[in-house]
Amino acid sequence: MSASGSVGGTARREPHAPEATLGRKADYLHADSTLRSWFLTTDHKRIAILYLASITGFFVIGAVAAGVVRLALIVPNGAIMTNDTYNKAFTIHGVVMVWFFLIPSIPATFGNFLIPLMIGAKDLAFPKLNLTSWYVFMAGAFFTLVSLVLGGVDTGWTFYAPLSTAFSNTWVLPALIGVTIVGFSSILTGLNFVVTIHTMRAPGMTWFKLPIFVWAHYATSLIFLLATPVITTALILLIMERGFHIGVFDPAYGGDPVLFQHLFWFYSHPAVYIMVLPGMGVISEIVPAFAQKKLFGYRFVAYASIGLASVTFFVWGHHMFVNGQSDLASLVFSALSFAVAVPSAVKVYNWTATIHKGSLRLDTPMLYAMGYIGLFVLGGLTGLYLATLAINQHIHATYFVVAHFHYIMVGGTVLAFLGGLHFWWPKFTGRMYSEPWGRVSAMLIFIGFNVTFFPQFILGYLGMPRRYATYPVEFQLLNVLSSAGATILAAGYIFPMLYLVYSLWFGRKAPANPWNAKGLEWETGSPPPKHNFLSPPAVPRIPYDYPIQAQEAQDQHG
Amino acid sequence: MSKELADGVGVARAGHFETVAQQRAAATLGIWAWLITELLLFSALFLVALIVRIQHPEATVAAAKHLKFWIGATNTVVLICSSLTMSMAIEFSRIGWQRAMVRAMLATAALGGLFLVLKGYEYYADWDEHMMPFLGSRPFALAETPPARLFVNLYYVATILHAVHLFTGIALLLGMTWMAAKAGFLSRHQNWIEVYGLYWHFIDLVWILAFPILYVVNR
Amino acid sequence: MRNPLAALSADDRALLRRRLRTPVLTFLELLALLAVNVTLGATLPFAQVWIVELLVVAVMVALILLVSMEVIHEPPLIRLFSGIGFFWVAIMFGMTLTDYLAR
Numbered sequence A: 001m002s003a004s005g006s007v008g009g010t011a012r013r014e015p016h017a018p019e020a021t022l023g024r025k026a027d028y029l030h031a032d033s034t035l036r037s038w039f040l041t042t043d044h045k046r047i048a049i050l051y052l053a054s055i056t057g058f059f060v061i062g063a064v065a066a067g068v069v070r071l072a073l074i075v076p077n078g079a080i081m082t083n084d085t086y087n088k089a090f091t092i093h094g095v096v097m098v099w100f101f102l103i104p105s106i107p108a109t110f111g112n113f114l115i116p117l118m119i120g121a122k123d124l125a126f127p128k129l130n131l132t133s134w135y136v137f138m139a140g141a142f143f144t145l146v147s148l149v150l151g152g153v154d155t156g157w158t159f160y161a162p163l164s165t166a167f168s169n170t171w172v173l174p175a176l177i178g179v180t181i182v183g184f185s186s187i188l189t190g191l192n193f194v195v196t197i198h199t200m201r202a203p204g205m206t207w208f209k210l211p212i213f214v215w216a217h218y219a220t221s222l223i224f225l226l227a228t229p230v231i232t233t234a235l236i237l238l239i240m241e242r243g244f245h246i247g248v249f250d251p252a253y254g255g256d257p258v259l260f261q262h263l264f265w266f267y268s269h270p271a272v273y274i275m276v277l278p279g280m281g282v283i284s285e286i287v288p289a290f291a292q293k294k295l296f297g298y299r300f301v302a303y304a305s306i307g308l309a310s311v312t313f314f315v316w317g318h319h320m321f322v323n324g325q326s327d328l329a330s331l332v333f334s335a336l337s338f339a340v341a342v343p344s345a346v347k348v349y350n351w352t353a354t355i356h357k358g359s360l361r362l363d364t365p366m367l368y369a370m371g372y373i374g375l376f377v378l379g380g381l382t383g384l385y386l387a388t389l390a391i392n393q394h395i396h397a398t399y400f401v402v403a404h405f406h407y408i409m410v411g412g413t414v415l416a417f418l419g420g421l422h423f424w425w426p427k428f429t430g431r432m433y434s435e436p437w438g439r440v441s442a443m444l445i446f447i448g449f450n451v452t453f454f455p456q457f458i459l460g461y462l463g464m465p466r467r468y469a470t471y472p473v474e475f476q477l478l479n480v481l482s483s484a485g486a487t488i489l490a491a492g493y494i495f496p497m498l499y500l501v502y503s504l505w506f507g508r509k510a511p512a513n514p515w516n517a518k519g520l521e522w523e524t525g526s527p528p529p530k531h532n533f534l535s536p537p538a539v540p541r542i543p544y545d546y547p548i549q550a551q552e553a554q555d556q557h558g
Numbered sequence B: 001m002s003k004e005l006a007d008g009v010g011v012a013r014a015g016h017f018e019t020v021a022q023q024r025a026a027a028t029l030g031i032w033a034w035l036i037t038e039l040l041l042f043s044a045l046f047l048v049a050l051i052v053r054i055q056h057p058e059a060t061v062a063a064a065k066h067l068k069f070w071i072g073a074t075n076t077v078v079l080i081c082s083s084l085t086m087s088m089a090i091e092f093s094r095i096g097w098q099r100a101m102v103r104a105m106l107a108t109a110a111l112g113g114l115f116l117v118l119k120g121y122e123y124y125a126d127w128d129e130h131m132m133p134f135l136g137s138r139p140f141a142l143a144e145t146p147p148a149r150l151f152v153n154l155y156y157v158a159t160i161l162h163a164v165h166l167f168t169g170i171a172l173l174l175g176m177t178w179m180a181a182k183a184g185f186l187s188r189h190q191n192w193i194e195v196y197g198l199y200w201h202f203i204d205l206v207w208i209l210a211f212p213i214l215y216v217v218n219r
Numbered sequence C: 001m002r003n004p005l006a007a008l009s010a011d012d013r014a015l016l017r018r019r020l021r022t023p024v025l026t027f028l029e030l031l032a033l034l035a036v037n038v039t040l041g042a043t044l045p046f047a048q049v050w051i052v053e054l055l056v057v058a059v060m061v062a063l064i065l066l067v068s069m070e071v072i073h074e075p076p077l078i079r080l081f082s083g084i085g086f087f088w089v090a091i092m093f094g095m096t097l098t099d100y101l102a103r
Helices: A035-039 A044-072 A083-119 A127-150 A163-167 A172-199 A212-244 A257-291 A298-314 A327-355 A364-387 A389-395 A399-429 A435-462 A473-506 A551-555 B020-055 B057-065 B069-095 B098-128 B146-180 B190-216 C002-006 C010-043 C049-068 C076-100
Strands: none
Touching: A035 A044, A044 A083, A044 A127, A044 A399, A044 A473, A083 A127, A083 A172, A083 A212, A083 A257, A083 A399, A127 A172, A163 A212, A172 A212, A172 B020, A212 A257, A212 A298, A212 B020, A212 B146, A212 C076, A257 A298, A257 A327, A257 A364, A257 A399, A257 B020, A257 C076, A298 A327, A298 C076, A327 A364, A327 A389, A327 C076, A364 A389, A364 A399, A364 A435, A399 A435, A399 A473, A435 A473, B020 B057, B020 B146, B020 B190, B020 C076, B057 B146, B069 B098, B069 B190, B069 C010, B069 C049, B098 B146, B098 B190, B146 B190, B190 C010, B190 C049, C010 C049
């Protein structure tokens, strides 16, 4: 096993690597610094960094769009911008945030970087395919941004027909093409992960010794493979409808706009689990590390990941309760939507039980993790209201829905992303970030988030519809409060961008395992050498082999 | 068919794999994972066809009767033949008969090309019969039943999507054949033929589904 | 391809026969099943013939999957992957039909 607790010795000699200077090693980050070595890399760790940089850029674009939306909603009469501009703002916010930030965020950055390390492999199964997935991602982004630059799209990220096919006169086609292309990027990533996890685990690394992060990404990858092609077909049909008026979603020609919604949501509901499962994987790594305690109920959490990935395919119609689908369908989808809450709840209970009587350290990653648990629970519970047919009639397409999914996507996934970014920052970069600034930013984000989105639950309950540029004047106070919260949230986002980048040059050099965490990624240097491990890593006897083991750990053999 | 390889036939290990067996397993699992996505892609289209049939049975039947049944049937025969030549190529690759393998691969590509030629002729015949509703300049023959127009358009989307996959497949096959003809190929990359063969069989499978769904069951 | 075949040794011919037996048999079976479906489609003997036609298609798909694509010889994981797509297609079809068949 390679030396832990030190910065790592000299790396294995690469014929073309530059001479290691005193104190510097040929780790993956510093070994080669040409542009070619970055843009033609097949090293999963560098590809993860490429993704990290690009999704951060797209996050900024999506966040600015959100800022435009919140700005418009300060006044009830839509005086600040035209309705068309408003529609374009929320559309580009949704499209960019869903496909170019949330879906790739954790899998394509942390998943790419960490999965080979966590299973004890040298790389993913198909390194060149991995690089291809990033270029495909950027190609999709290019088309979407073309649409934005030309003047934007106003259909909402859901592209419902007939608005998107027959009535919208905005740049729908480039956006559709961009989203279709980016789907292939996630398919390639998912394919790579599934094959890697099945075939490239180190000797002795059985399924039930894998970190939950790996289980979560495996489950996510199954969703990538099974769901994404269906939206590809849906988008192709939309393109055909808009370009050639084939009639598939036009009742005058025997088509049905609801059919588009079936195809769209068959993917897009599982897609929200693509956006949620990896975050759960991150939390499952952070919580045991900062409680120094073995994850409670490991097998339950592992099975719950697969359970989520399966049951999620049975509930898509809960987005369609009011569109005229049959009552039978609504009943079935509603009942199954209650069922899908169970595996998520299992995970929350297990994290909580892990924290209980743990030796807690409230560093930045743990602050994000605890924020995640609270906000995810709130968001998840409100999903149950939405799944209830009678209540849904009143809150469908209101701000209640908007608040619900932002609690999960931002309160959940974004917090998990930031928590993971801080947790693994030393591993990725070899530097420690500034802990005080980390904690301040985490608090700002938590506060800003709740001030922004909690009022939206109330607004939705009171009846304010979503995607409307104007609203009754009695809702103005809550809207202004929400927009004010958004500025706090924005400040919270900006700070990490500054202090994390600062740490790259001025941060304290990180040891291999600054958090005393368990997992093979901590058994190699910070940053890791180019081929991950200087000598084959020793697989642990049990996963999460932390100092504090609960009573139930007696039967958890490897 | 047995999977045993002749002497001298095998796979050269890539750096990030520990063993050749691991590399072969990864490649096979990888292509199956890809085929899952292809199955779902086409199945979503078949679902749309089913929904159109359920909602507009008479119009669907009327439209389906105008499709070129016999060209479709002939094309199915062509693809079944190409599956045989592809299986032959795989077997030849296993026993190390490189020249025979290359010829079988070329035969497969040729049969695939024949399919595309027949399809092109079929599209021409459709155009001639005013069966291209998306072309405004040639009024659709069954204009009095709008859903029939939809079914015909779906036929085009499905067959064009299949043809794109077939065309890509032929291009990849020709590239691979060019590489496979070189000395030493079978000792380094034998499993490429098997992995590719799975893709080719799958495109055949999609057509085996598409021909009845579009041309046969709706008559 | 007459000349190359004639030039083969007896051993090689036996090898060919052994290795190509299954692909050739499968080929003939697929053609036979196709002939059934084409005949049914051309003659339309009874109203519910589409059920028979789809069953024939199912057999052809199974043949290609299990024999041509050698799933029957593959380890359990590959067999799972080869089948799971169809199961998910069934979910997509089945749940969508709860809408369209019950409207």
